[in-house]
Amino acid sequence: MNALLARKSWFEATARARIAGLLDAGSFSEWLPPAASQPSPHLAQLDLPGAFDDGVVVGYGQLEKRPIFVIAQEGQFMGGAVGEIHGAKIVGALRRAAVEKPAAVLFLIDSGGVRLHEANAGLIAISEIMRAVLDARAAGVPVIALVGGSCGAFGGMGIVAKLCSAILISEEGRLALSGPEVIETVMGVEEFDAKDRALVWRVTGGKHRYLMGDCAALVDDDLAAFRASAADFLAGWQEPAPTPALLRAAQQTLENRLAAYGELRDGLDVWAALGVADPAAVPLLDRDELVALKEGLPT
Amino acid sequence: MSLNDILAALFPAGHAVAVDRQVLTGTAETASGTVAVLGTTDAAAIDHRMALALASFVLDTVDRHPGRPLVFLVDTSGQALSRGQELLCLNGSLAHLARCVDLSRRQGHPSVALVTANAVSGGFLSFGLMADQAYALADAQVRVMDLRAMARVTKIAHERLVELAGTSPIFAPGADSYVRMGAIAAIWPAPSAERLAGALADAATACAAGDQRQADGLARGGRQLAAGIAAAVRNSPARA
Numbered sequence: 208m209n210a211l212l213a214r215k216s217w218f219e220a221t222a223r224a225r226i227a228g229l230l231d232a233g234s235f236s237e238w239l240p241p242a243a244s245q246p247s248p249h250l251a252q253l254d255l256p257g258a259f260d261d262g263v264v265v266g267y268g269q270l271e272k273r274p275i276f277v278i279a280q281e282g283q284f285m286g287g288a289v290g291e292i293h294g295a296k297i298v299g300a301l302r303r304a305a306v307e308k309p310a311a312v313l314f315l316i317d318s319g320g321v322r323l324h325e326a327n328a329g330l331i332a333i334s335e336i337m338r339a340v341l342d343a344r345a346a347g348v349p350v351i352a353l354v355g356g357s358c359g360a361f362g363g364m365g366i367v368a369k370l371c372s373a374i375l376i377s378e379e380g381r382l383a384l385s386g387p388e389v390i391e392t393v394m395g396v397e398e399f400d401a402k403d404r405a406l407v408w409r410v411t412g413g414k415h416r417y418l419m420g421d422c423a424a425l426v427d428d429d430l431a432a433f434r435a436s437a438a439d440f441l442a443g444w445q446e447p448a449p450t451p452a453l454l455r456a457a458q459q460t461l462e463n464r465l466a467a468y469g470e471l472r473d474g475l476d477v478w479a480a481l482g483v484a485d486p487a488a489v490p491l492l493d494r495d496e497l498v499a500l501k502e503g504l505p506t
Numbered sequence: 507m508s509l510n511d512i513l514a515a516l517f518p519a520g521h522a523v524a525v526d527r528q529v530l531t532g533t534a535e536t537a538s539g540t541v542a543v544l545g546t547t548d549a550a551a552i553d554h555r556m557a558l559a560l561a562s563f564v565l566d567t568v569d570r571h572p573g574r575p576l577v578f579l580v581d582t583s584g585q586a587l588s589r590g591q592e593l594l595c596l597n598g599s600l601a602h603l604a605r606c607v608d609l610s611r612r613q614g615h616p617s618v619a620l621v622t623a624n625a626v627s628g629g630f631l632s633f634g635l636m637a638d639q640a641y642a643l644a645d646a647q648v649r650v651m652d653l654r655a656m657a658r659v660t661k662i663a664h665e666r667l668v669e670l671a672g673t674s675p676i677f678a679p680g681a682d683s684y685v686r687m688g689a690i691a692a693i694w695p696a697p698s699a700e701r702l703a704g705a706l707a708d709a710a711t712a713c714a715a716g717d718q719r720q721a722d723g724l725a726r727g728g729r730q731l732a733a734g735i736a737a738a739v740r741n742s743p744a745r746a
Contacts, residue, residue: 218688238742239735248731249676255664267744291676295720295732299739306740321627323660326650326677328729330627331689331719334635338717341608360597363631371599384597384628390587399589410593419596449609457602458561464594465554472590 214429216357218379222279225315228382228430229353229437230275235268239296247290249325258284261292263312265300270313271438276304279315287318290325294332301339305346311441312343312350314371315497319386320362331460333363340370341449349373349446353433354380355426359411361386372446374414375436378494382421383411405490409474414489417503418478419464425501427494507697509547509642512579512622515697517543529556530579531563537703538575542567545579545633547622552629553586557599560633564606568613575706576610578619578637582629600632607636616709620701621646621681621690639691639707641701642681648690649679675728688723 215228226235239260246257262284268275278300280287289297304312319331340350352371359381360368368374368382376382387401387410400406402407409415417425426436447453472475478486483503492500509530513521516534523532523543528550535544544563550556567574585596611617619637621630625648634640642648650656653671658663671678675686684690691708694701712718721735723729 208558236744238739245657250675252670252674253660253666265739280513291729291732292735295735296739298720298732299736302736303740321650323651323656324677326656326664326679327687327689328633328676328732329684330650330731331635331684331687331723332732334631334689335717335719337604337631337636338608341605342716345612363628364644365597366601366604366628369595370596370605382595382597383592384585384594384600385587387589387592390589390592393587398587399592401635410589416595419595421598449605450610451565451609451613454561454602454606454609455565457605458558458565460547461554461599462562463556465558469554470590471593 214427216428217377217430217433218357218428220430221283222281222315225336226264226268226277226279229303229313229434230268230270230277235266235277237264239265246294247292247325248292248330250492253324255324261290261296261314263293265296270407270434270441273441276300276309276312276406277311279313280317282317282356285322287320287356287358288320288322289329290322291328291332293322294329294336294374298332298335298339301336301343302351304348305339305343308346308348312348313353313437314350315353315354316360316364316368316376317358318360318364319358320364330363333367335421336367339368340367344372345449347446349441349444351375351406351437351440353437354382355413355428355433356380359383359453369421372444373440374421375424375426375433376415376416376422376441377426377428379415379428380413381411382416382433387411406473408490414497415474415477417497418481425494425498507622516699516702518699520665526559529559531559534577536699537707538706541575541577541706542571543577543579545581547579547581549581549583549624550629551583551586552589552600553591553630554596554599557603557632560592561603561606564610568610568615573614576615576617576710577702578617578634580619580621580630580634581585581623582626583624584626585628600628600675603632603635607633611638611713616706616713618705618709620697621648623647626650635689638712639705640689641705642690642693643697644680644693644695647679648681648684652679683728686723686726686728688719688721688726688729
């Protein structure tokens with residue numbers, strides 16, 4: 208009970224509060240802080256309020272005394288969506304990482320993808336982010352995605368998340384391409400009922416992604432838990448060079464998965480196929496119980 | 507313009523391109539030798555099968571034909587909209603395809619993408635926009651979302667968006683906007699072997715230069731801010 212009370216929710220925290228909880232105390236320094244930046248002129252043109260940081264914080268700090276770059280999207284501003292300035296700040300930080308080679312880039316994703324008000328700028332920026340993530344990784348710098356905010360990682364940012372070295376996700380985190388609302392609007396409620404929150408979590412939620420192996424770790428919705436998970440992951444990780452053999456292995460895994468589960472429509476069915484004895488109990492398990500369940504599954 | 511007409515115009519010296527459920531793969535002869543040809547047709551909504559088929563073909567080319575150029579023919583309406591597809595992490599398969607294209611670049615394969623009809627959001631990101639250089643045919647539709655849908659989602663009047671689209675390439679749909687923004691190198695009035703030969707020659711240079719889209723967008727007046735912001739972040743002093 209005391210441990211629960213002491214938790215500070217990642218889901219509810221702002222981008223800056225997440226950074227403060229993630230890095231060593233007082234170690235963070237921001238590049239292009241709000242006082243040195245400008246809000247999006249494209250939003251102003253539409254008479255919409257801007258933010259001086261354009262919804263993303265980038266900078267430098269330390270995690271257990273190791274040098275770390277941080278990119279943190281603010282889901283509470285425009286749904287964390289990527290516009291021209293927002294995207295360019297991320298690209299700049301990633302390109303800097305490829306040159307200066309910090310121990311890692313921690314990428315706190317909380318975004319629905321492209322900011323429609325600056326749609327072309329956002330789409331192209333996400334393409335640039337994709338290449339910059341892969342360039343940083345090819346330079347030997349791990350890029351770790353942390354997903355647990357209210358906007359999840361959707362659209363192009365869902366693709367970016369899967370280009371990272373690993374994803375650390377909370378049960379509250381969601382990871383997908385199209386949002387359930389978009390699928391429901393275009394394809395009908397029988398295809399995907401976006402108001403069925405339990406179904407949405409069984410398809411896009413952190414537990415499902417972790418059980419399927421799309422995320423490397425499941426983390427409690429707690430700032431300290433994300434910090435511990437990031438430190439723990441980095442301690443055991445050596446960024447691999449991109450080779451044909453590595454991608455061949457990934458290709459085989461994805462093909463096998465599509466063959467095995469391609470006809471399924473609900474997380475419950477996938478979990479049963481994975482060997483979970485009581486799939487209906489999965490949504491009720493806490494983080495530690497779910498990790499134990501996954502570790503006991505047949506491989 | 508039909509796919510066969512496009513292929514015939516691009517590769518008058520001959521090609522062997524097969525289409526399987528909207529995914530095309532094969533080889534063709536050009537002035538600079540044999541190239542690998544791959545892509546999608548009929549406004550494909552990219553799903554796991556398509557992404558993995560394209561990725562597999564890229565990996566095969568890297569394994570068996572070192573340095574062979576890749577020509578992507580892009581016609582996609584975006585990603586498949588399906589619960590079953592999302593259940594298996596569709597963004598993961600699209601990311602895998604993007605990684606395979608990125609690997610081919612690192613292994614010395616120049617790549618050129620040509621948008622033949624449609625290029626929309628996720629389907630474009632994972633593939634066409636990963637090429638060293640992208641081009642579009644004159645009547646191609648390139649966009650994130652059409653303005654009516656955008657008006658619905660953003661709750662901004664359609665007339666207002668149409669008016670602003672007339673002056674702002676930042677959100678106006680169309681290949682021309684993407685040229686001004688730096689993401690498409692040029693618009694081709696028609697598919698042509700000569701233009702493709704030039705594009706393949708330029709791709710090798712583009713590959714060596716790295717991602718120049720911010721600088722191109724600035725030079726062409728479409729993206730005034732991105733290049734400066736990225737440079738400012740790169741050059742900010744770290745705290746001493």
